[in-house]
Amino acid sequence: MSEIDRNRIELLVASIRELTPGQFSWLERTVQIFQCEHHYSILHSDLLDEETLENFGDALRIHHSFSVEPFSKDKFEYVLERVVNMSSERAKLAPKGNRGHDITIDNTRVSLKTQADKGIREDKIWISKFMELGKGHWGDKPADLVSLLNLFLTHLDNYERIFILRALRKAPDWIYELVEIPMQLLLLAGSGKLDMKSESKQFPKPGYCFVNEGDTELYRLYFDGGSERKLQLKNLLKSRCIVHARWEFTIPAV
Template sequence: MTRSERIDRLLTAIPELSDYRLQLIDRIVGALSLSREYWKSKTSRLISERVLEDFGDVLRLHHCFSREPFSKDKFEYALESVLKTDGIDAALAPRGQRGYDIRIRGENFSLKTEAARAIRLDTIHISKFMELGGGQWGDNPADLIGLRAQFLSALAGVQRILILRALRKGTPDYFYELVEVPKALLKKVVTGRFKMMSSTKQFPKPGYCYVEKKGEILYSLYFDGGGERKLQIKGLRKDLCLVHATWKFDPPTDTL
């Protein structure tokens, strides 16, 4: 459909809409007309100018009707859609597929989101990188070696890791960034230092694998022995990652 054909179709349909539907359209048009600031890294080969614009507008459309941060499932769907619109080969993983979330130009990507109230600008926290369902895990510090092996096995199934971070959530504006965590950085856990939290009453005992350089912690894996038994990545230095793009925009004016 050409641009003029789409405009004609909309002009034909608008007079037949109910008052409330007109209000919805007015709200969307108003939101897309508000001040915004989109930026992409010159070194990014993933985010084109069109993908930058289109993904930012999807974020703005989302916040026309929700104050909640963009969720992981929306992130997956929107990224696939805007990439395809730009002619880039992209396909979501089949339902139930473990390991990766989307394939882009033949590479498997893991997609994550971060939107905690206490989110920090300079460090990244992935609250659930994966589930730790199987394997030996009790109160023996040696069990952490097997948990690390599960992480490395999961890492082997992807080539790249992206995280969409909601840094501001409408007060005074919305601010998202798309960050790539280098896989090579995560593979450094093979030389990590283990620490099991033996004094806690929790069972299985949680523990850490600290990745360090010259005595400075680059990040840590946290083996969370709670109900979900999940693996977290804590305190990951953002300066060791690539920021592909950022999106800042004003919250919509209430026209409903």
């Protein structure tokens, strides 16, 4: 153990003596969580090393020591920047409200997504709000879907990589995975098959873009004509994506 590490431990022990009973209780809970069973693994990743993998997993465990709600997008953004920068200043969050990338890592613009729906499937990815479709012209003409598709393809120019943090299993035995969606896979939508649902009672009329490889559906885009006017990415085959890492851990009841 280095002299610096010994000094850090001594300072920490001294500060613990100053804690209130309530503060000490929270600290005990965190230490208890760190002693619980867990397994972290890197599958194929140029983003995470073993140290970053462990630090991100421990951040997940700290979160779930106080919450049964899955990691939200803002927590994902903040913690990823923090753990990447623990070893070197390689990451920087984009300004709040930026319509393009969420974070820059190694000078690469990255979009971050999360998935934690109740009916989550391990083999297929669903992003309920990939992007907002705005207030431009969109009615009941099938040609309107062409404009919406072009909006999606243009939006992809705003970043170079896309990562999604997926909560595959929830309390008490949590499983998270980090998956990268290849940009080339999404760009295949440019040759997808558009289908407007003219029979829908919604206005503007919703529609789909089906992206297939032979008889295999790779994914579909859903242009949601509801009040949010958003684009959903549905039924994306995880087998065509890159699984970077996986975190499994147990959070005992208080």
